[in-house]
Amino acid sequence: MKIAVAKEIRDGEKRVALVPDIISKLTKAGLEVVIESGAGLHAQFSDAEFTAAGASVRSGDVLSDADVVAAVSPLTPAQIKTLKKGAITLSFLSPTTAVESIEASAAAGVTAISLELVPRISRAQSMDALTSQALCAGYRSALIGAELSPKFFPLLMTAAGTVTPAQVLVLGAGVAGLQAIATAKRLGAVVSAYDVRPSSADEVKSMGAKFITLELEALEGTGGYAREMTEERAAKQRELLTPYITNADVLITTAAVPGRPAPRLVTAEMMAAMKAGSVIVDLASETGGNVEGTKPGEIIVTPNGVKMWGGKDVPSQLPFHASMLFSRNIVNLLMLMAKSEDGKPTGVIAPDFSDEIIDAATLTFNGARRTPELGAKK
Secondary structure, eight states: OEEEEOOOOSTTOOOOSOOHHHHHHHHTTTOEEEEETTTTGGGTOOHHHHHHHTOEEESSOOSTTOSEEEOSSOOOHHHHHTSOTTOEEEEOOOTTTOHHHHHHHHHTTOEEEEGGGSOOSGGGGGGOHHHHHHHHHHHHHHHHHHHHOSSOSSOEEETTEEEOOOEEEEEOOSHHHHHHHHHHHHTTOEEEEEOSOGGGHHHHHHTTOEEOOOSSOOOBOSTTOBOOOOHHHHHHHHHHHHHHHHHOSEEEEOOOOTTSOOOOOBOHHHHTTSOTTOEEEETTGGGTOSBTTOOTTOEEEOTTSOEEEEOSSOGGGSHHHHHHHHHHHHHHHHHHHTBOTTSOBOSOOOOOTTSHHHHHHEEEETTEEOOGGGSOOO
16 A cells, blocks of 8 residues: 655645654555655655655655555645545544545545544554644743743853743643643743643642642543633633733743633733733644734734744644654554554555544545544444
């Protein structure tokens, strides 16, 4: 079977779905890999590296004869129309924002697998692209905060006197938040963090940060995510968080609820009390923003001198390692579908809906939309 990777065509996307280091794992399983020329250049992977790893590199169309297409962003409806019936696609494919691509996949008889829908269970951790890319975003957010801040992050003892460390506050202690905490701590800042899930406290403390406890109801959700809160609770949370936000030199927000707009954690009224020169890094800007007024890909300065940075394509700002991690997620998912009953690779990729991972992540099959409920019953 032929696995194809085309150039990513979405503006700002610099990642590539497969990297040279992982190609041998696919070829040893009896699979052929075809890479469009130039697909890895933004991520610092040359055509020569892909060829040396055992992939075929060619210019022009690599999709029309592919059995499996691996991509970062969803294929466009125009690209999907070029695929042969029965082809399999693996990419980020949000059921709420990629509706046209999903409908086109169903109409073309393409099996579309969404990386967003890979369940957060222990067996699927190596296939969880949301987690691997959130790690990249969290790391990047701390670097952005340090770059934009007019202050040193670490405590410095100098002949001219002592430089006090920056105060960093992270809202949201999922994968991105924890990585932001860890990176800010390595840079020497004093870090505090808040999450609506009290269970996050131990993880935050293990990073050397202080966990902020508010007298509010816990919002533990499924799959490691927080569940959505009522407006009344959100208002009370904003009120209790305001003193901590006012004290922060750098505020990093990472909160997300799958399939819904980002929760609004910080209002313009709350920011009005922040010190001039303070920095806000909003990783949720593309899904509506945790912070009022942020815009994806822009730096906005408020009337009181606070810099707001809106995240856009954040993992793609670290395309080399983001692609490496993403590629491993893809290959692990492919290997799951290529195994026979005895656990050995068969050289054939086929979705098995008796497997809860494949069942949950497959959105279209055999010319129709599907849901996990239409697949295997657990």
